Amino acid sequence: VTATRNAPRFPASRVESGTRIEVGFLGSGPDRSFACLYTPREAPLGGIVICPPLHADFSKNYRNEVLLGRALSRAGCAVLRFHYRGQGHSDGDGSLMSFPSLKEDALEAADHLRSTTGATRLGFVGCRMGGLVAASVAASYEMAPLSLWEPVLSVEGYVQEAIRARLVGDLTAAREERASSAALKEELYRNGSLDVHGYPIHLDLIRSLEGKSLRDELGDGRRPIMLMQIGRSRDVRAEYAALVREWSSLGHPVTVHQVSSEVAWWFRGALQTREQPEALAGEAIARTVDWVGAQLAVTGVSG
Amino acid sequence: MRGSLLATSRQETALFFSAGAEVLFGILTSPPSEARCIGVVVAAGGGTPLSTNVNGLSVRLCRDAARDGFHAFRFDYHGVGESTGTLERFHLSEPFVQDVVGAVECLRDQGIARYVLIGSCFGARTVLAAAPQTEGLEGVILISPPTRDFEMGERISTRMAAELGMREYVRRAMTRRALSSLLDRDRRRAYARLAREKLRHVAGAPDGDSEDRQARYAMSPRFLEPLRALVDRRLPVSIIYGDAEDFYADFERATSGTLGTILEQGGETVAVTTIPGKIHGFEDVRAQEHVLDAITESLGRLPRTESRES
Numbered sequence: 001v002t003a004t005r006n007a008p009r010f011p012a013s014r015v016e017s018g019t020r021i022e023v024g025f026l027g028s029g030p031d032r033s034f035a036c037l038y039t040p041r042e043a044p045l046g047g048i049v050i051c052p053p054l055h056a057d058f059s060k061n062y063r064n065e066v067l068l069g070r071a072l073s074r075a076g077c078a079v080l081r082f083h084y085r086g087q088g089h090s091d092g093d094g095s096l097m098s099f100p101s102l103k104e105d106a107l108e109a110a111d112h113l114r115s116t117t118g119a120t121r122l123g124f125v126g127c128r129m130g131g132l133v134a135a136s137v138a139a140s141y142e143m144a145p146l147s148l149w150e151p152v153l154s155v156e157g158y159v160q161e162a163i164r165a166r167l168v169g170d171l172t173a174a175r176e177e178r179a180s181s182a183a184l185k186e187e188l189y190r191n192g193s194l195d196v197h198g199y200p201i202h203l204d205l206i207r208s209l210e211g212k213s214l215r216d217e218l219g220d221g222r223r224p225i226m227l228m229q230i231g232r233s234r235d236v237r238a239e240y241a242a243l244v245r246e247w248s249s250l251g252h253p254v255t256v257h258q259v260s261s262e263v264a265w266w267f268r269g270a271l272q273t274r275e276q277p278e279a280l281a282g283e284a285i286a287r288t289v290d291w292v293g294a295q296l297a298v299t300g301v302s303g
Numbered sequence: 304m305r306g307s308l309l310a311t312s313r314q315e316t317a318l319f320f321s322a323g324a325e326v327l328f329g330i331l332t333s334p335p336s337e338a339r340c341i342g343v344v345v346a347a348g349g350g351t352p353l354s355t356n357v358n359g360l361s362v363r364l365c366r367d368a369a370r371d372g373f374h375a376f377r378f379d380y381h382g383v384g385e386s387t388g389t390l391e392r393f394h395l396s397e398p399f400v401q402d403v404v405g406a407v408e409c410l411r412d413q414g415i416a417r418y419v420l421i422g423s424c425f426g427a428r429t430v431l432a433a434a435p436q437t438e439g440l441e442g443v444i445l446i447s448p449p450t451r452d453f454e455m456g457e458r459i460s461t462r463m464a465a466e467l468g469m470r471e472y473v474r475r476a477m478t479r480r481a482l483s484s485l486l487d488r489d490r491r492r493a494y495a496r497l498a499r500e501k502l503r504h505v506a507g508a509p510d511g512d513s514e515d516r517q518a519r520y521a522m523s524p525r526f527l528e529p530l531r532a533l534v535d536r537r538l539p540v541s542i543i544y545g546d547a548e549d550f551y552a553d554f555e556r557a558t559s560g561t562l563g564t565i566l567e568q569g570g571e572t573v574a575v576t577t578i579p580g581k582i583h584g585f586e587d588v589r590a591q592e593h594v595l596d597a598i599t600e601s602l603g604r605l606p607r608t609e610s611r612e613s
Contacts, residue, residue, distance in 0.1 A: 010317070013319075016387070025312040031311075032311075032312045036385060062353055087359065091311050198587055198588060198591060199358050
């Protein structure tokens with residue numbers, strides 16, 4: 001495997017444990033995406049695109065994704081992490097984010113990863129709403145392994161979680177004006193956005209995600225899937241268990257990992273104990289690296 | 304005076320730089336038009352310590368500042384975001400001064416020799432601690448700076464310990480709501496934390512003037528002393544609070560003591576601005592906009608002169 005030498009490289013770089021880490025912006029259009037590329041010293045086993053979550057989840061999972069990128073590259077994978085346009089360091093207006101724009105950004109990231117590292121076999125990791133994006137993009141790559149961290153199953157559930165988080169926030173902040181769940185939903189539809197702990201949830205994004213499901217986005221192609229449930233429950237949650245059954249019946253080899261920890265996804269900082277103890281990051285990352293490595297070691301078909 | 308061009312990633316350079324033993328990550332935004340040759344360094348708070356900040360607030364701040372002619376630099380602390388290292392804790396008595404020093408050095412390497420330091424909450428205390436030793440400093444902007452020293456997560460328990468008497472603690476603990484919530488494990492832990500903090504406060508009463516006790520429950524010398532140093536140098540300091548947040552109440556209370564004297568000495572060089580509601584943690588979008596406006600205004604007040612160090 002050889003890197004395409006003519007592909008543009010990012011301007012800032014450093015080397016860590018033999019991995020070259022480069023950061024910069026992707027894209028030739030008016031709005032560019034921030035990205036971080038990890039290239040191992042040896043020819044990569046494959047390339048992994050990490051699709052981040054949205055809103056408060058984005059900040060919450062940021063460091064985990066950085067550590068995952070480093071760990072995957074140490075294990076021999078080329079990795080690309082990126083920020084969607086409208087989020088993080090990327091250009092763009094958050095109110096213009098939509099499911100198609102999220103997919104476009106992930107596809108551009110995958111193209112860049114292939115063109116700069118020469119990796120022919122790609123895999124995808126997605127956390128929370130990033131899982132839906134990862135699944136949708138993985139559908140374009142035959143047999144691409146897909147690792148999902150605590151994936152969001154429907155936008156309706158996502159909005160419901162956001163509203164619940166806002167209600168709890170209002171309660172704990174002892175705000176005088178406390179709205180009901182129905183009133184907050186109405187606010188989202190009336191104003192076109194809902195403010196949840198400083199993150200605006202835009203109606204256009206929500207509408208673009210309506211009707212999307214992991215099952216449908218994944219397409220018909222058979223591929224290995226790892227679903228990681230993060231929570232205190234000893235059992236696999238019913239909705240995940242149903243999805244795993246469905247995927248298995250369609251012929252996807254599915255692995256379920258459970259990481260016993262609690263992450264308050266919509267809430268930010270300021271707690272007594274760190275919300276994501278190192279143990280959670282360590283276990284989630286180690287399992288993902290092992291699983292991805294095992295999938296890429298199997299002779300696969302290039303996308 | 305604002306330039307008409309908006310800054311985007313086209314004006315941005317991602318950089319890795321050294322801070323102590325770690326390699327930190329930052330993004331420098333350059334002005335798209337006329338440059339003032341002043342670098343604005345932005346340090347995030349502990350709640351969302353990333354260089355993007357909550358909802359990309361620091362990204363917007365840097366691009367706004369660049370539009371106004373400043374070079375602006377946002378960075379990840381050690382152990383955060385794209386930087387190397389491990390983060391142990393955020394304690395206000397241990398600000399990450401080395402990280403800010405590294406960020407300033409990074410700007411110096413880019414040919415920028417004059418600086419404004421901006422920080423929020425933990426970041427405000429960090430830039431305040433770094434300010435007196437920063438050569439070429441043109442001003443400091445502090446957003447919701449805590450005036451006491453505590454670890455992230457202890458804000459409420461330390462405030463309650465200082466403000467409420469033992470009788471009030473017992474009265475609150477005996478309410479039906481408090482008793483029934485003892486069944487919940489997390490609530491039990493929270494109450495135990497409050498009780499421990501009160502006992503610590505009470506147990507320390509006989510030597511009530513010790514510096515640590517003062518710093519934890521009243522006013523930290525680590526807030527006062529660097530502020531005094533800046534005032535002595537006649538450097539512009541802008542302090543921004545939400546008028547409904549407890550940090551502002553702490554600040555207000557402290558103005559009856561040494562803080563008041565320092566502010567008086569500072570005269571017009573120290574501007575205290577309040578924004579309606581709470582801005583600490585940037586927990587709503589409207590507050591974020593108000594903070595950005597207040598920062599723009601503070602930056603706009605900086606004299607358009609040659610370096611004050613020259």
